[in-house]
Amino acid sequence: MQHQKKRFNWGIIATGVIAGKFSTGLHFASGANKYAVASRSLAKADEFAKEHGFSKAYGSYEELLADPNVDVVYIATPHQLHAKNTIAALKAKKAVICEKPFAANAAQTKEMVRIARENKCLLMEAMWTRFIPAIRKAKEMIEEGKIGDLRMITGDFGYRTDMESEGRLFDNSACGGGLMDVGIYPISLASMFYKEQPEAIEALGEIGETSVDEQSAYLFRYKGGQMAVLYSAIRTETPTEAVIMGTTGRIKLHAPFYKTQKVSLIKGCEETLIDIPYEGNGYQFEAMEMMRCLNEGLLESPVMTLDESIAIMDTMDRVRASMDLMFPMDK
Amino acid sequence: MQHQKKRFNWGIIATGVIAGKFSTGLHFASGANKYAVASRSLAKADEFAKEHGFSKAYGSYEELLADPNVDVVYIATPHQLHAKNTIAALKAKKAVICEKPFAANAAQTKEMVRIARENKCLLMEAMWTRFIPAIRKAKEMIEEGKIGDLRMITGDFGYRTDMESEGRLFDNSACGGGLMDVGIYPISLASMFYKEQPEAIEALGEIGETSVDEQSAYLFRYKGGQMAVLYSAIRTETPTEAVIMGTTGRIKLHAPFYKTQKVSLIKGCEETLIDIPYEGNGYQFEAMEMMRCLNEGLLESPVMTLDESIAIMDTMDRVRASMDLMFPMDK
Structure with missing residues (x-):
């Protein structure tokens, strides 16, 4: 039953x-x-x-x-x-x-x-x-081998806000800056596709007057030589796209990648555009996952596990260490 | 006369x-x-x-x-x-x-x-x-203030070659690898638009068995906090696009950016595509610049000066040092 x-x-x-x-x-x-x-x-x-x-x-x-x-x-x-x-x-x-x-x-x-x-x-x-249908489709295509072995992932999420308009973003004690606010999106995306955390990390940021990163970028290299090139900003409007490159092709998550409804599979000069529309603003999917887990008696989601959330936060700590960005909570 | x-x-x-x-x-x-x-x-x-x-x-x-x-x-x-x-x-x-x-x-x-x-x-x-008409148009638009003050530049140039097919690319003593072969394109592009070299450089590469970078990425930060996020590869096919982001908009050099005939000016949701076609393969423009300089008795081109070529090679040296990539000529 x-x-x-x-x-x-x-x-x-x-x-x-x-x-x-x-x-x-x-x-x-x-x-x-x-x-x-x-x-x-x-x-x-x-x-x-x-x-x-x-x-x-x-x-x-x-x-x-x-x-x-x-x-x-x-x-x-x-x-x-x-x-x-x-x-x-x-x-x-x-x-x-x-x-x-x-x-x-x-x-x-x-x-x-x-x-x-x-x-x-x-x-x-x-x-x-993690729960946006087009992004799950991309994951499925990658797992089916549509682009061969993964080699490189790029992703960015940046917008330009006024320094006055949203105080929290420019407040170091509120964990402000681009990395924490939106950099986590491409970082979590890389973690989802590579299913591991980087072996090497290098980062550079423009740390502003209020000691938060107004724009910053992070390079990851994984055990097998795979890489990720990611950046984010709260003072620069960026394309907000992601590309997952493999040995036989690549997949593009069209802007805005974090809630995309369009995915392209690109092989050489051939681009196949796949539309995966959804109703609403996209936040419903994570709520539905919570209710699915509750219905099934799960204490964590297999899609966004707690161990992976810890591992991603650890990667974020390493990114911050690399760009000398510390918060009061780190002490 | x-x-x-x-x-x-x-x-x-x-x-x-x-x-x-x-x-x-x-x-x-x-x-x-x-x-x-x-x-x-x-x-x-x-x-x-x-x-x-x-x-x-x-x-x-x-x-x-x-x-x-x-x-x-x-x-x-x-x-x-x-x-x-x-x-x-x-x-x-x-x-x-x-x-x-x-x-x-x-x-x-x-x-x-x-x-x-x-x-x-x-x-x-x-x-x-440097001499491709669409790239010169992009430079002109930036100098006219069409995207405000520069903040971030991204660019990539990567292709996937067989390790057997072109020996020189995998030969350290022939200055092989992605950085030297194609990474110089986005690096030179950043130098052209920022008109200065980075204050800080971080790089990571996948250095293969033959001691060349099969793929690598470089982060630059300039005196005013501007940044560049660049990568290249000889074992990964990448989008080969460049984007120049300013405080009021951005310009995209469509793929393949290094000889592009299409430039977009993007302001918020509005994208203006500008076609700047040319005949032939694009190599003629540098040859014409040489003959213009000869006709005018110049000993260097004001578009690609010798001091800038030296400065760019110095940046390349710093990128290589950051990713531990040395050539025999460095000794």
């Missing part, structure tokens, strides 16, 4: 831009009930609940976590609070999906994972790109 | 693939007379002269250089011979255009330049991309 699919009550921690996007995504996630939202300000929570159709609004994260009807919590707070908020939710025995970057560093990530395992709670990094 | 435009007698040293391409280019270079070709084998020189329409064939480089009717010499020998052959031609008082990379390292390049200046001979690196 199959498990009966349950409807899950979602609780959202924080009410910023990303919380809004995720809530829009939930609309397209079958089985998701927009149940509760929490902010440090009840007024903000009320407003968000009304706008996005949540039943309950809480003026503190603690109240939401104490609500026994909340099945699964999405952590949408700024980077520097991910570890703290995730750990609180896990201690309240909630399933948790926490925004990327999962934490400030690998040490924090390991602690989050330890507590998830101790409490036997499902935990997953909200790396939504 | 204007100088009367002269016809110039071209002499080609070596008869390999690149000599053939350059000779095809000469067909489209007004004022160029295909005069002589030299090989270490008279039979090869004869065959090449017949195929490409040269009047004279010499069985040694020395004979060609001794011919007083040769006005200008194109050096098409393998990388490791560039310095030696160029110096011999300069000592014979010829104007010289030598293939890229200009030499094995900056020390050799400085010596070539010293001897050119001593002999008052025109000398230029055969960086044909």
